[in-house]
Amino acid sequence: MPKIVDHEKRKQHIAEAVLRLVRREGIESASVRRVAEEAGLTLGALRHYFDAQHDLLAYAMRLLIGRVRARIDALPLTGHARTDIELIIAQLAPLDEERLAESEVWLAFAGKAVSDPAIRALSHEVHEALYEGFKRMIADLCEQGLARPGIDPELEARRLHALADGLVVHYTTYAEHLEPAGLMRIVSAHLDGLFKAE
Template sequence: MPKIVDHDARRREIVAAVWALIARKGLDAVTMRDLAAEAGYANGALAPYFRGKDDILLAAFQYAVESTDARAERAIGDATGLVALRRLCHEIMPLDETRLLEARVVVAFWGRALHDRRMAAVHVTAVDRWRQRMAGCLAEARAAGEIRGAAPDERSADALLATLAGFQVNALLVPHTATPDHQRATLDGLLASF
């Protein structure tokens, strides 16, 4: 009887291997041979799951965004306004090992996205979705009297996104400036300014 293979599970294993390699060696060091070894497969055994390295890297980038989105949905639940906004931001911020690994993966892909329109599209779609969600939370907060600032909600959402991207970079390159406590305090200060 032929062995039944769960192709989605295998794809997730391969993506996890990409993440592990990026975390240890950086994106540029990921080779198909190393990736196969990391995933526990023979060289060439990745072909049934991905067309090549670019498709594997794209899947790893998409998975990072999807993981953040799924976590944010769970964290936000039925919350609205500033509570929902703060929870969304916390899921994007590198506050623990899981989110720090995601930041490591995402930041590694930013340079590649400059020259790969498929990766750029993943990034643009995610940022647009987060901006829209943030502006919606800010509008709810304004309607509830939680914020009174004159800045348009879209501009405030852009300030939040820029701050969160800065947290991701700083957590990787100058971690003493981006401790979880520092990130939370900075976010709270920014939200208070609204």
């Protein structure tokens, strides 16, 4: 009997309404009433699925994170370190309308991290995962002798991480003034500095 499944599916349906609303009108418009309206539910019905607003927001954020994570996990990694790094960053960057929407919502949630502990925890979790991922990839690079000699993997991981996040912020916030292709050109130029010249 698909009871729990239905329950979860409905929560996802509501969370998607949250994401739409946040993208369209900002996170401050994601009130329980507006979300209920957007999802086609009554206030009482929504409350049956989420006891409090912060639960709703945290759930929606987890849904967003899960989507990106699934996309990265499904990536056909080549084993070629440089290509793989670019592939992963491309999944985080606002390179098309779908990912631009994601980035906008992500930044909106990130802004809420200051006041909402659950969102703050999620944000930090993603931050750490990303840093660790970059660090591991760069460390692999060094071991394989592909990296420019004398580089510090931890420092370079933080540098790449900051660059990537900075680019996401810029190309999301000023998407109407910037050409998406430029983002990956900058990433590529940055990686040039990490790899040995051939």
